[in-house]
Amino acid sequence: MANYFNTLPLREQLNQLGVCEFMSNDEFLDGVDALKGKKVVIVGCGAQGLNQGLNLRDSGLDVSYALRKEAIEEKRASWKNATDNNFKVGTYEELIPTADLVINLTPDKQHTSVINAVMPLMKQGATLSYSHGFNIVEEGMQIRKDLTVIMVAPKSPGSEVRAEYLRGFGVPTLIAVHPENDPEGKGLDWAKAYCVGTGGHRAGVLRSSFVAEVKSDLMGEQTILCGLLQTGSILSFDKMVEKGIDPGYASKLVQYGVEVTTEALKHGGVTGMMDRLSNPAKIKAFKVAEELKTIMRPLFQKHQDDIMSGEFSRVMMEDWANGDANLLKWRAETGETAFEKTPAGDIKISEQEYFDNYTLMVAFIKAGVELAFETMVEAGIKPESAYYESLHETPLIANTIARKKLFEMNRVISDTAEYGCYLFDQACKPLLADFMKTVDTDLVGKNFNEGKDGSVDNHELVEINEAIRSHEVEQVGTVLRKAMTAMKAIKTA
Numbered sequence: 001m002a003n004y005f006n007t008l009p010l011r012e013q014l015n016q017l018g019v020c021e022f023m024s025n026d027e028f029l030d031g032v033d034a035l036k037g038k039k040v041v042i043v044g045c046g047a048q049g050l051n052q053g054l055n056l057r058d059s060g061l062d063v064s065y066a067l068r069k070e071a072i073e074e075k076r077a078s079w080k081n082a083t084d085n086n087f088k089v090g091t092y093e094e095l096i097p098t099a100d101l102v103i104n105l106t107p108d109k110q111h112t113s114v115i116n117a118v119m120p121l122m123k124q125g126a127t128l129s130y131s132h133g134f135n136i137v138e139e140g141m142q143i144r145k146d147l148t149v150i151m152v153a154p155k156s157p158g159s160e161v162r163a164e165y166l167r168g169f170g171v172p173t174l175i176a177v178h179p180e181n182d183p184e185g186k187g188l189d190w191a192k193a194y195c196v197g198t199g200g201h202r203a204g205v206l207r208s209s210f211v212a213e214v215k216s217d218l219m220g221e222q223t224i225l226c227g228l229l230q231t232g233s234i235l236s237f238d239k240m241v242e243k244g245i246d247p248g249y250a251s252k253l254v255q256y257g258v259e260v261t262t263e264a265l266k267h268g269g270v271t272g273m274m275d276r277l278s279n280p281a282k283i284k285a286f287k288v289a290e291e292l293k294t295i296m297r298p299l300f301q302k303h304q305d306d307i308m309s310g311e312f313s314r315v316m317m318e319d320w321a322n323g324d325a326n327l328l329k330w331r332a333e334t335g336e337t338a339f340e341k342t343p344a345g346d347i348k349i350s351e352q353e354y355f356d357n358y359t360l361m362v363a364f365i366k367a368g369v370e371l372a373f374e375t376m377v378e379a380g381i382k383p384e385s386a387y388y389e390s391l392h393e394t395p396l397i398a399n400t401i402a403r404k405k406l407f408e409m410n411r412v413i414s415d416t417a418e419y420g421c422y423l424f425d426q427a428c429k430p431l432l433a434d435f436m437k438t439v440d441t442d443l444v445g446k447n448f449n450e451g452k453d454g455s456v457d458n459h460e461l462v463e464i465n466e467a468i469r470s471h472e473v474e475q476v477g478t479v480l481r482k483a484m485t486a487m488k489a490i491k492t493a
């Protein structure tokens with residue numbers, strides 16, 4: 001199999017990369033009708049499998065799970081996930097031939113073998129769905145021509161797909177139909193109905209393509225969403241301990257600080273997050289973010305370039321073939337960091353204190369969101385897609401860190417995202433070494449204004465406010481957030 005994207009002529013590559021249409025609410029008035037009475041069989045019951053299945057069932061659809069024989073016989077976690085929630089479970093042979101819609105929610109690494117096992121069992125004219133296009137785009141998987149192939153890709157970890165649905169909202173979602181597999185022209189209607197079933201239409205849906213989803217999803221997860229949150233958390237904790245801050249306090253500030261600060265981002269964009277700082281701290285955070293952007297821009301660009309060329313997937317697939325040697329080594333190293341090993345202290349930190357004492361994280365987030373957005377857009381990814389993939393998803397990932405630190409984030413995200421996160425982290429930490437030598441406790445651990453008189457230069461403040469607000473991610477975000485009328489505030493620690 002060849003990399004599908006690389007086999008396309010340049011014109012077609014650009015065409016598919018540029019597919020991005022924000023869908024209006026009117027497009028979803030039929031709700032889940034297209035799937036009512038159809039048999040939906042999900043393969044895999046992990047992070048996305050379980051949570052999407054729960055939402056689809058609560059939306060009135062007939063959902064069951066096809067698991068591999070060993071998982072059923074050994075009553076593995078996936079079997080337990082499904083049976084504890086009273087879903088019907090069966091082997092591929094039992095369930096796949098009955099399915100109108102087969103949703104493949106196994107890890108990307110397994111897709112070729114899963115599809116090869118499942119495809120011969122699928123009935124004529126059935127539909128196959130993915131939540132990430134890696135197998136189609138990067139591995140060039142060919143699907144039987146009578147089958148419709150769609151994608152419904154939530155821009156969120158599986159846990160938050162469920163949590164946001166239960167809050168009456170949803171997560172932004174990219175939907176697509178593979179141009180090589182839409183024999184009956186029903187793909188779009190089915191993808192829309194499936195997306196309504198997950199609650200995605202309440203947050204915003206982009207009609208996208210497999211290509212655009214893959215090239216943006218990989219970039220977001222490697223850089224701002226997971227890579228930089230990991231690097232920023234570890235460096236912040238280590239700096240505080242080096243400077244004599246109580247480790248329990250440092251651990252709590254980092255674990256929950258990322259959730260509290262990014263929650264402001266979700267509701268009011270970078271502007272809203274920066275507005276939570278005092279004026280002197282805002283000016284400082286702005287300047288630090290500019291410095292961070294200069295240092296990290298070449299790394300963000302390298303990640304995007306390697307994703308576009310297929311080099312990233314080639315190297316990751318080498319690791320798959322090598323028994324995940326790098327993934328497992330980096331996972332173990334992350335588990336050994338002082339941040340992971342130091343429990344959060346039993347100390348009260350008010351919501352405002354997370355901003356006042358953690359200016360550095362606000363600067364990291366601003367720099368990372370803007371860099372990821374800018375780099376994606378430069379590469380041909382549309383701004384709406386880049387917004388969901390950088391700004392809106394960051395707090396959803398931060399929610400997982402607040403639960404159980406980096407372990408939880410890396411457990412919940414896909415194996416593909418976890419690999420990319422470590423790859424970025426390995427390169428970013430040394431890049432930031434000199435910068436971190438300049439950081440003191442006014443940026444992380446103590447109130448930025450302690451011992452200062454709080455004065456600011458009015459002209460400088462006006463210019464900085466204008467620069468923050470006029471960034472393209474803010475312009476796009478203002479429009480997209482208008483459609484998020486059902487968004488709820490989350491409870492933070």
Ligand SMILES: NC(=O)C1=CN([C@@H]2O[C@H](COP(=O)(O)OP(=O)(O)OC[C@H]3O[C@@H](n4cnc5c(N)ncnc54)[C@H](OP(=O)(O)O)[C@@H]3O)[C@@H](O)[C@H]2O)C=CC1
Nearest residue numbers: 044045046047048071076078105106110132157158413414
């Ligand atoms: N994680 C996330 O939040 C997100 C994931 N995605 C995409 O969703 C898809 C699913 O990812 P994710 O939910 O992380 O996956 P998980 O790692 O959570 O999937 C685990 C499930 O896959 C099954 N599985 C593992 N290996 C095999 C195999 N060889 N054959 C059959 N079943 C197998 C497991 O069953 P068993 O018990 O048999 O091992 C288990 O049910 C991926 O394409 C991913 O990119 C998209 C957005 C976010």
Ligand SMILES: CC[C@](O)(C(C)=O)C(=O)O
Nearest residue numbers: 155156157221413414417
């Ligand atoms: C974190 C990245 C993601 O794409 C996701 C949760 O959206 C994944 O692959 O897990």
Ligand SMILES: [Mg+2]
Nearest residue numbers: 154155156217
């Ligand atoms: Mg994603």
Ligand SMILES: [Mg+2]
Nearest residue numbers: 217221414417
């Ligand atoms: Mg992903």
